Amino acid sequence: MKRTSAPTVPPEEAPDGEPLLVVDDLHVEFVTRQGVVKAVNGVSYSLNPGETLAVLGESGSGKSVTAQAIMGILDSPPARVPRGEIRFWGTNLLALPEEARTRVRGRRIAMIFQDALSALNPVFTVGDQIGEMFRVHRGASRRDATKKAIELMDRVRIPAARQRVHDYPHQFSGGMRQRIMIAMSIALDPQVLIADEPTTALDVTVQAQIMELLGELRRESEMGLILITHDLGVVADVADKIAVMYGGRIVENALVHDIYRRPAHPYTKGLLASIPRVDQKGRELYAIKGMPPNLLDMPTGCAFHPRCSYRQDDCVVEAPPLYEIGPTRAGACHHWREVLDGSRG
Amino acid sequence: MSDTLVPAGGKTGRPKHGKPRRGTRRAKAPKDASLWGDAWYDLRRRPLFVGASFLITVLVVMAVFPSLFTSVNPFDARSCELADARLGMSEAHWFGTDNLGCDIYARTVHGARNSIVVGLATTVVTALVGGLLGLFAGFRGGALDTLLSRITEIFFAIPSILGALLILAVFRTGNVWTVMLALAVLTWPMTYRIMRAAVITAKNQDYVLAARALGASAWRIMFRHILPNAIASVIVVATINLGYFIAAEAGLSFLGVGLRSPDISWGLMISDARERFLEAPWALLFPALFLSLTVLAFIMLGDAVRDALDPKLR
Amino acid sequence: MGRYILRRLIQAIPVLLGATLLIYAIVFALPGDPIAALAGEKRMDPDIVAILRERYHLNDPFLVQYWYYIVGLFGGDFGTTYAGVGVGEIMAGKFQVTINLAATALAMEAVIGVGLGLYAALRQGRAGDSTILASTLVLISVPTLVTGFVLQLLLGVKLKQAGIDLFPVAGVTEGWRGYLLPGFVLAGTSIAYLTRLTRNSLVEIMRADYIRTAVAKGLPRKRIVGRHALRNALIPLVTYLGADLGALMGGAVITETIFNLPGIGQQLFSSVYLREQPVVVGIVTVLVLIYILANLVVDLLYAVLDPRIRYE
Numbered sequence: 001m002k003r004t005s006a007p008t009v010p011p012e013e014a015p016d017g018e019p020l021l022v023v024d025d026l027h028v029e030f031v032t033r034q035g036v037v038k039a040v041n042g043v044s045y046s047l048n049p050g051e052t053l054a055v056l057g058e059s060g061s062g063k064s065v066t067a068q069a070i071m072g073i074l075d076s077p078p079a080r081v082p083r084g085e086i087r088f089w090g091t092n093l094l095a096l097p098e099e100a101r102t103r104v105r106g107r108r109i110a111m112i113f114q115d116a117l118s119a120l121n122p123v124f125t126v127g128d129q130i131g132e133m134f135r136v137h138r139g140a141s142r143r144d145a146t147k148k149a150i151e152l153m154d155r156v157r158i159p160a161a162r163q164r165v166h167d168y169p170h171q172f173s174g175g176m177r178q179r180i181m182i183a184m185s186i187a188l189d190p191q192v193l194i195a196d197e198p199t200t201a202l203d204v205t206v207q208a209q210i211m212e213l214l215g216e217l218r219r220e221s222e223m224g225l226i227l228i229t230h231d232l233g234v235v236a237d238v239a240d241k242i243a244v245m246y247g248g249r250i251v252e253n254a255l256v257h258d259i260y261r262r263p264a265h266p267y268t269k270g271l272l273a274s275i276p277r278v279d280q281k282g283r284e285l286y287a288i289k290g291m292p293p294n295l296l297d298m299p300t301g302c303a304f305h306p307r308c309s310y311r312q313d314d315c316v317v318e319a320p321p322l323y324e325i326g327p328t329r330a331g332a333c334h335h336w337r338e339v340l341d342g343s344r345g
Numbered sequence: 346m347s348d349t350l351v352p353a354g355g356k357t358g359r360p361k362h363g364k365p366r367r368g369t370r371r372a373k374a375p376k377d378a379s380l381w382g383d384a385w386y387d388l389r390r391r392p393l394f395v396g397a398s399f400l401i402t403v404l405v406v407m408a409v410f411p412s413l414f415t416s417v418n419p420f421d422a423r424s425c426e427l428a429d430a431r432l433g434m435s436e437a438h439w440f441g442t443d444n445l446g447c448d449i450y451a452r453t454v455h456g457a458r459n460s461i462v463v464g465l466a467t468t469v470v471t472a473l474v475g476g477l478l479g480l481f482a483g484f485r486g487g488a489l490d491t492l493l494s495r496i497t498e499i500f501f502a503i504p505s506i507l508g509a510l511l512i513l514a515v516f517r518t519g520n521v522w523t524v525m526l527a528l529a530v531l532t533w534p535m536t537y538r539i540m541r542a543a544v545i546t547a548k549n550q551d552y553v554l555a556a557r558a559l560g561a562s563a564w565r566i567m568f569r570h571i572l573p574n575a576i577a578s579v580i581v582v583a584t585i586n587l588g589y590f591i592a593a594e595a596g597l598s599f600l601g602v603g604l605r606s607p608d609i610s611w612g613l614m615i616s617d618a619r620e621r622f623l624e625a626p627w628a629l630l631f632p633a634l635f636l637s638l639t640v641l642a643f644i645m646l647g648d649a650v651r652d653a654l655d656p657k658l659r
Numbered sequence: 660m661g662r663y664i665l666r667r668l669i670q671a672i673p674v675l676l677g678a679t680l681l682i683y684a685i686v687f688a689l690p691g692d693p694i695a696a697l698a699g700e701k702r703m704d705p706d707i708v709a710i711l712r713e714r715y716h717l718n719d720p721f722l723v724q725y726w727y728y729i730v731g732l733f734g735g736d737f738g739t740t741y742a743g744v745g746v747g748e749i750m751a752g753k754f755q756v757t758i759n760l761a762a763t764a765l766a767m768e769a770v771i772g773v774g775l776g777l778y779a780a781l782r783q784g785r786a787g788d789s790t791i792l793a794s795t796l797v798l799i800s801v802p803t804l805v806t807g808f809v810l811q812l813l814l815g816v817k818l819k820q821a822g823i824d825l826f827p828v829a830g831v832t833e834g835w836r837g838y839l840l841p842g843f844v845l846a847g848t849s850i851a852y853l854t855r856l857t858r859n860s861l862v863e864i865m866r867a868d869y870i871r872t873a874v875a876k877g878l879p880r881k882r883i884v885g886r887h888a889l890r891n892a893l894i895p896l897v898t899y900l901g902a903d904l905g906a907l908m909g910g911a912v913i914t915e916t917i918f919n920l921p922g923i924g925q926q927l928f929s930s931v932y933l934r935e936q937p938v939v940v941g942i943v944t945v946l947v948l949i950y951i952l953a954n955l956v957v958d959l960l961y962a963v964l965d966p967r968i969r970y971e
Binding site: 495496498499501502503504505506507508510511512514515517588592595596599600612615619622623626629630633636637638640641644645648 | 686690947
């Protein structure tokens with residue numbers, strides 16, 4: 001773990017050997033009336049330019065909180081970060097003063113959210129909201145900003161952009177709105193785009209379109225993409241590598257085809273088994289038994305053990321670290337060899 | 346879907362995809378987590394509620410048993426000594442005396458009863474009338490709803506103090522019941538509107554649809570399913586209105602159309618003290634103080650109740 | 660848009676008729692004889708009484724009298740008092756005073772209320788916010804009745820005694836300055852409500868998803884609160900201000916009494932006492948009209964403020 005430099009704004013170009021974005025042993029807690037909620041418990045992942053990292057997990061797994069910590073948009077109180085670093089081109093974002101973080105936000109690291117209708121301001125036109133990026137960050141005039149907004153709307157394939165730039169968010173369909181969000185986020189050519197469940201609220205066909213768009217955009221630039229989702233189906237085409245999260249931790253880390261072909265963690269295995277398959281019609285749907293852990297009251301040892309069919313005594317006692325399984329794989333299960341073999345479960 | 350418990354800028358956990366609500370089990374929560382159970386649990390811990398309740402209890406005791414607070418009976422003509430008019434605060438007269446030489450403290454204490462009775466009675470009447478009508482209108486809709494909406498619009502268009510003034514002029518006498526009636530007649534549209542809106546929202550919820558599908562009768566749906574959910578907003582408004590009614594009664598008595606002599610009302614006391622205000626300010630200020638404290642107590646109560654019942658703040 | 664306005668105006672007619680009918684009925688039910696009241700202590704010549712009663716249709720049944728009134732009303736004629744003075748004239752002067760008062764109050768409450776609310780929202784959870792919340796609570800609770808006297812004493816009389824004649828305490832003899840103190844008193848409760856409303860609306864809006872997006876866009880905080888949030892908060896604020904106009908004009912009666920302003924509240928009072936039916940009904944009719952118009956303006960403003968609402 002490298003010690004980072006003094007807090008300054010991150011450099012514009014990659015220092016040698018540094019990945020684009022590194023989340024290093026991040027811990028995030030929320031102080032609530034009922035106690036301290038440990039939402040993120042030692043999460044580490046990294047992203048290189050042009051890469052797509054998919055972060056998979058159910059609600060409560062900590063995937064969104066990690067992303068919000070990267071952006072610096074957590075409400076602090078009640079959130080706090082007791083440990084960990086988030087390094088952008090080597091600079092620890094968490095150590096930066098708020099003004100510096102504001103300058104990174106939107107310009108270097110951008111984020112899009114799940115529900116585009118509520119995520120867009122209903123009283124301003126889409127042209128205004130997209131153009132705002134240019135007016136605020138680049139000092140552009142209103143007219144130039146609108147021109148740029150039209151360009152961006154074209155780029156994300158919104159038909160009749162010139163006419164529609166003066167429309168309001170509620171006048172667009174769900175898929176179109178998500179495109180507008182995407183347009184807003186890539187306006188200033190950020191180096192990292194975080195997409196938090198961008199397609200969950202959309203129809204399946206529109207989902208595919210949006211994922212295709214994201215893939216295209218990522219190919220055009222050297223932008224790194226972090227895709228947060230709970231839907232394994234969406235991930236296969238777009239992602240290069242996958243990090244599976246459970247109970248605030250990463251439980252498996254691998255390249256895409258490794259995860260799908262031979263998962264090394266019982267939870268991943270369960271997720272894969274739960275995907276409804278057309279060729280298995282008529283059979284009962286599989287669901288992982290049990291419930292996600294209560295973050296106020298985590299089980300001892302491995303957080304997944306109450307629901308795990310590979311469970312043994314050591315699982316209850318000792319929380320498994322992220323075992324290195326291969327050069328590009330890691331899994332947080334004491335019995336990962338058995339899971340890989342598929343001998344049980 | 347956001348997986349935070351205390352999301353930074355997002356909606357709180359309404360479960361999508363059938364996943365249960367995350368980890369909001371409290372360390373020492375009541376077993377039965379209903380809206381009312383939670384609300385009570387919450388209320389007990391709010392200083393605003395505790396303070397307001399204490400104040401209200403004192404005032405209610407003062408209203409019911411004024412003799413606990415003062416031995417002087419202001420209704421007895423002999424307790425007023427004209428020669429002692431407009432004296433300042435002293436051992437004998439804690440708040441001083443008024444124009445007729447009566448003890449202000451005793452009169453203030455006794456005035457609590459009328460204020461509280463008017464406030465309470467008006468609140469109850471408006472809540473019942475407005476609430477029931479709103480329940481039916483919201484649930485049934487149709488002609489009744491349209492008719493009532495028009496009628497309430499008429500009432501809304503008339504400013505309440507002026508309307509009350511007129512109604513009281515019709516009655517010729519001013520006592521607790523006429524004042525209550527005048528205020529209730531003009532204010533029931535407010536509770537009506539709130540109940541109606543809450544009922545319409547509740548009516549469209551899935552659980553009502555489910556109840557219907559299970560064959561529940563209209564009455565059962567109305568009273569067992571919709572009412573408990575709609576009544577929260579009415580309770581909040583009613584509690585806050587209580588304070589308003591007390592102030593309104595004082596205002597009307599001040600203008601001379603509310604309570605009259607020999608009834609004691611803080612508003613009346615203020616009106617009496619008005620002319621010689623500069624010489625004897627305490628004759629006006631003490632009833633004013635009590636009036637303000639009473640209204641404050643009820644509004645604080647209403648505030649606390651609203652915060653406790655507000656599902657968004659849970 | 661034009662059709663919408665027309666439709667609303669037409670819908671307003673039954674309300675207007677209903678209100679006037681109601682008030683007419685109430686005044687009709689008032690005990691006492693207006694003609695006798697006219698004479699005061701003296702007894703009038705019975706012939707004159709008969710003539711007057713004929714002229715004012717006082718012998719006709721209720722609905723007939725009402726009919727005459729409505730017909731006159733739609734012709735723009737508010738009728739005359741039983742003494743023959745034009746009601747319209749009487750009302751004009753009094754309404755002027757009350758409107759001035761209400762307008763002053765409305766302006767004050769808009770500026771002070773929204774300003775304080777904005778301040779409190781920006782300092783949410785900290786000392787400034789708590790202070791403002793607490794003091795507005797107190798201000799709401801202290802009835803106008805009380806604030807009127809207290810402020811009159813403190814700012815009017817005591818200051819004057821100290822030589823600073825900033826706030827005249829009674830009457831409208833001194834031009835617009837005479838409205839400052841009563842305007843503030845009248846606005847008092849509303850300022851408190853508006854401050855809380857602004858603050859609460861802003862706080863709630865700040866939790867919205869689109870604010871999170873604005874933060875994620877790297878926008879400065881001032882812009883987020885002052886532009887993105889405030890613009891959305893305007894809707895409940897405008898609603899409140901619109902509704903308050905009517906309330907202010909009605910509630911002005913107490914303030915007018917305290918500060919001796921010859922407004923409609925006072926006029927209504929004395930007219931009720933004298934059983935001056937035309938005046939009473941006339942005043943209430945105009946008030947209802949103002950209420951209806953204010954509502955209409957607010958609704959139209961909605962369409963401007965919230966693009967999701969558009970009327971055909």
